[in-house]
Amino acid sequence: MGNGGLMREITAKRIVVKIGTSSLVKADGAVNLASIERLAKVLCNLKNNGKEVVLVSSGAIGVGMGKLNITKRPASIAQQQAVAAVGQGELIGLYERQFAQYGISVAQLLLTRDVLLYPQSNHNVHNAFDELLKMNVIPVVNENDTVSVDELDHMTKFGDNDQLSAIVAKIIDADLLIMLSDINGFYTDNPTKNPNAKLIRTVNNLNPQILGAAGGHGTQFGTGGMVTKLKAAKRIMENNQQMILANGKNPQIIDQILQGEDVGTLFTSVSEGKVMGMQ
Ligand SMILES: Nc1ncnc2c1ncn2[C@@H]1O[C@H](COP(=O)(O)OP(=O)(O)O)[C@@H](O)[C@H]1O
Numbered sequence: 001m002g003n004g005g006l007m008r009e010i011t012a013k014r015i016v017v018k019i020g021t022s023s024l025v026k027a028d029g030a031v032n033l034a035s036i037e038r039l040a041k042v043l044c045n046l047k048n049n050g051k052e053v054v055l056v057s058s059g060a061i062g063v064g065m066g067k068l069n070i071t072k073r074p075a076s077i078a079q080q081q082a083v084a085a086v087g088q089g090e091l092i093g094l095y096e097r098q099f100a101q102y103g104i105s106v107a108q109l110l111l112t113r114d115v116l117l118y119p120q121s122n123h124n125v126h127n128a129f130d131e132l133l134k135m136n137v138i139p140v141v142n143e144n145d146t147v148s149v150d151e152l153d154h155m156t157k158f159g160d161n162d163q164l165s166a167i168v169a170k171i172i173d174a175d176l177l178i179m180l181s182d183i184n185g186f187y188t189d190n191p192t193k194n195p196n197a198k199l200i201r202t203v204n205n206l207n208p209q210i211l212g213a214a215g216g217h218g219t220q221f222g223t224g225g226m227v228t229k230l231k232a233a234k235r236i237m238e239n240n241q242q243m244i245l246a247n248g249k250n251p252q253i254i255d256q257i258l259q260g261e262d263v264g265t266l267f268t269s270v271s272e273g274k275v276m277g278m279q
């Protein structure tokens with residue numbers, strides 16, 4: 001149980017789960033297979049219990065670095081593109097094998113920003129998600145890192161998967177975005193640097209004090225950090241959806257979240273009615 005037995009009222013049928021590189025790749029650069037195995041078990045269980053699940057998974061660059069024995073994140077964009085191409089194939093292979101154990105098929109969706117900015121192709125992406133969910137498949141989404149590069153007149157890059165997961169949540173009209181990271185939630189300051197930082201249970205308003213508490217990322221494999229998680233939360237709250245940021249070390253936390261346990265940080269623009277008990 002989370003914070004002294006407090007419960008949240010979470011009613012979610014259509015769920016986006018975002019998992020960051022820090023939960024998929026260990027500090028020594030090896031793939032965290034145990035984490036992927038546990039994630040597959042939890043998500044397949046949700047699926048078999050009638051939930052609709054979309055997984056937004058980072059890790060193409062991190063997994064690619066491990067496979068190619070590269071210890072330092074490549075600085076050049078071309079190298080990052082190449083490493084991502086290697087890692088993405090490896091990553092989707094891992095998901096495919098793990099989810100197959102529970103009889104669930106996965107689908108790979110690699111998106112670029114320009115595709116979603118253009119109304120017709122945005123509509124087509126929406127249709128693809130709809131059909132996949134009808135087919136009981138779990139779509140696994142990432143940015144198409146091999147081709148999406150910041151160009152002056154052609155907006156292909158989302159930049160980070162935190163915001164991509166919020167964009168996907170909007171496209172499929174999800175009830176909840178569960179963002180799994182390597183930290184228990186959103187703190188008053190970066191807890192890896194400030195031991196006095198306190199976990200914030202609920203954020204209803206992204207005021208300057210909250211925005212000022214967000215620091216950069218913790219590992220060399222990911223790109224987002226807390227700043228991009230708050231940008232994702234902003235998109236979610238503007239769309240009257242909910243997001244919970246929680247620790248993905250043990251993916252069973254997803255079950256706890258859906259049972260209403262007060263774990264992680266809930267971002268919601270609804271200040272009353274949805275959360276039971278004191279905050
Ligand atoms: N206010 C904050 N609360 C929690 N974590 C923070 C905060 N500010 C900065 N961080 C850092 O953000 C990291 C999570 O972001 P990141 O490393 O990008 O994870 P992921 O790979 O899951 O996207 C934490 O490990 C922590 O070092």
Ligand SMILES: N[C@@H](CCC(=O)OP(=O)(O)O)C(=O)O
Nearest residue numbers: 021059060061161222223224
């Ligand atoms: N698309 C990139 C991940 C970008 C990203 O936002 O990473 P993270 O901060 O770990 O969620 C990849 O797959 O390596």
